[in-house]
Amino acid sequence: MALLIRNLQRVVPLRRARLRRDCQTLLQILGLAHFDLGLICVDDQRIQALNRLYRRQETATDVLSFPFHQNLSAGDIPKPLHQDEYNLGDIFLGVEYIYRQSQEHRQDFYSVLTVTTLHGICHLLGYRHNTETEWKQMFQRESKTLQLFNRLTGASLQPLTQNNF
Numbered sequence: 001m002a003l004l005i006r007n008l009q010r011v012v013p014l015r016r017a018r019l020r021r022d023c024q025t026l027l028q029i030l031g032l033a034h035f036d037l038g039l040i041c042v043d044d045q046r047i048q049a050l051n052r053l054y055r056r057q058e059t060a061t062d063v064l065s066f067p068f069h070q071n072l073s074a075g076d077i078p079k080p081l082h083q084d085e086y087n088l089g090d091i092f093l094g095v096e097y098i099y100r101q102s103q104e105h106r107q108d109f110y111s112v113l114t115v116t117t118l119h120g121i122c123h124l125l126g127y128r129h130n131t132e133t134e135w136k137q138m139f140q141r142e143s144k145t146l147q148l149f150n151r152l153t154g155a156s157l158q159p160l161t162q163n164n165f
Contacts, residue, residue, distance in 0.1 A: 001027070001032075001033050001034050001035055001036060001037075001086075002036045002037075003020060003023060003024060003027075003036070003037050003039070004036070004037070004038045004039070005019060005020055005023075005038075005039045005040075005041070006038070006039070006040045006041065007041045007095075008040060008041060008042050008043075008046065009041055009042050009043035009046070009095050009096060010043070011043045011044075011095070011096045011099075012095050012096055012099045012109075014041055014095060015110075018110050019039065019041075019110070019113060019114070019117070022110070022113075022114040022117070022149075022153075023037070023039065023114075023117055025149060025152060025153060026114070026117065026118050026121060026145065026149060027121070029145055029148045029149060029152070030121065030125075030145060031077060032077065032088060032121075034086060035078070035086050035087060035088045036086060036087045036088065037087075037088045037089070037090075037091070037121075037124075038089070038090035038091065039090075039091050039093060039117065040090060040091070040092045040093065041093050041095045042092055042093070042094060042095065042096075043094075043095065043096045044060040044094065044096045044097055045060075046092075047060050047061055047062075047064065047092060047094035047096075047097060048060040048061075050064055050092055051064060054066075060094055060096070060097045061094055061097060062093070062094050062097050062098050062101065062116050062119075062160075063091060063092065063093055063094065063116050063117075063119055063120040063123075064091070064092045064094075064120075065089065065090075065091050065092075065120045065121075065123035065124050066089050066090045066091075066092075067088070067089040067123070067124045067125075067126075068085070068087040068088055068089040068124075069085075069087075069088075069089070069124075071126075072125060072126030073126050074125070074126045074127045074128070074134070074137055074138070074141075075125055075126065075127065075137075075141060076125060076126055077125070088121070088124045088125075089124045091117065091120035091121065091123075091124070093113065093116060093117065093120070095113070098112055098113055098116055111155065111157055112160070114149075114155075114157060115142075115146065115157050115158070115159060115160050116160060118142055118145055118146065118149075118159075119142065119159075119160060122138055122141055122142060127141060139159055142159035143158075143159055146158065146159060
């Protein structure tokens with residue numbers, strides 16, 4: 001598995017080592033340790049441009065996910081036929097946005113970054129939150145994953161998804 005982390009922003013100081021460690025733990029818990037994943041950390045300007053281009057939304061956001069395997073049902077693990085298909089896709093993290101949100105809610109930035117990364121991974125696995133049913137399904141997956149993460153790491157992370165449909 002290759003985990004590529006690119007920091008394309010200079011607004012928020014970022015320790016990639018912690019993000020890498022936490023992301024690898026999440027992938028292990030989800031049974032995805034043998035897949036490649038790209039994490040791209042960007043500022044408000046870049047995440048807003050991507051959000052405008054791909055979602056027709058004119059605002060900055062916390063995370064945008066671009067799956068390699070299209071049309072997965074929620075929770076499906078991709079079944080690659082060839083070695084070059086062991087790729088989950090790319091996640092763009094709006095680090096400036098995430099930092100601002102963590103400060104507003106008096107939460108640890110890296111904890112919020114880890115939970116947001118999990119949210120992005122869930123989107124790569126076909127989870128959505130366009131309806132209440134989809135939201136509940138995604139929230140349940142995030143909760144179970146974070147419970148295991150917390151047991152392994154001693155953290156006390158909770159899903160960020162709150163009635164977001």
